[in-house]
C-alpha cells in the first residue's frame with residue numbers, strides 16, 4: 001500500500017489545486033465546459049479544499065475553492081439515511097472551515113471527501129471529457145472500459161477502471177462511488193487511479209495534483225484508442241496476467257517513479 005503523502009500548507013494546497021484545475025480546464029483538452037466538473041485536495045487530517053459551485057475551471061484561482069471539514073460530510077456518506085437537498089446544504093454549511101464563507105461547495109463534494117480518505121490519495125479531479133463520455137454513453141458500456149489496452153494505460157491508470165452505474169449527482173451517487181473504490185482497495189491493496197460513472201464522466205485519484213493531470217490525460221488517450229478499436233471491429237485488451245506482469249516489472253516501476261518525478 002502506498003504511504004500517505006505529506007500534506008502541503010493550506011496556501012500551497014490552494015495554489016497547486018488552482019494550477020491543476022486551470023490546466024484541466026484548457027479548452028483544447030476538451031474535458032469540461034461552462035461550470036462542469038470539480039476538483040479537491042486534502043489540506044490536513046481534518047480539512048480539504050473543494051471547488052466552489054458555479055466556478056469554471058478555466059482561469060480559476062485559489063479563491064475558487066472552499067475549505068471544508070471532513071467529519072460532517074463523512075458522517076453523511078457513512079449513514080444509510082436518505083439525504084435530501086435541504087439536509088445536504090445544511091451539512092455543507094456546517095462543514096465549512098470558515099462559517100463566514102458564503103460560497104457553496106460543489107454538489108459532488110461528498111464523493112471528494114470519501115475518495116480523499118483512500119490510502120495515498122491527496123488530490124481528486126472529476127471532469128466530463130468528451131472522449132470518456134462517448135464511451136460511458138455507448139451501448140458497449142461497461143465492456144468499452146474493460147481491462148487495459150496498452151502498457152502505458154496500465155502503468156498510469158492502474159490495473160483496472162472502477163465503473164459506476166448511473167445515479168443522479170448527490171449522496172446516493174457518492175456512496176456508490178466510494179463503495180466501489182473501497183472494494184477496489186480490498187482487491188488491489190491500493191486506491192484506484194480512475195473511475196468512470198456511466199452517462200456522466202471521469203474521476204481520477206492522485207498522490208498529488210500532477211498525478212491527477214497525468215491520469216486524466218492517459219485516460220482520455222485510452223478512451224480515444226478504445227473508441228477507434230470499437231469502430232474498427234472490436235476491442236482487444238491485454239490479458240490480466242500481462243497487465244499484472246507489466247505493473248510488477250522493475251523497469252515499469254522505474255517509469256512510474258520517473259513519471260511521479262521522484263526517481
Ligand SMILES: [Zn+2]
Pocket residue numbers: 037108126127128169200201
Ligand atoms: Zn459531474
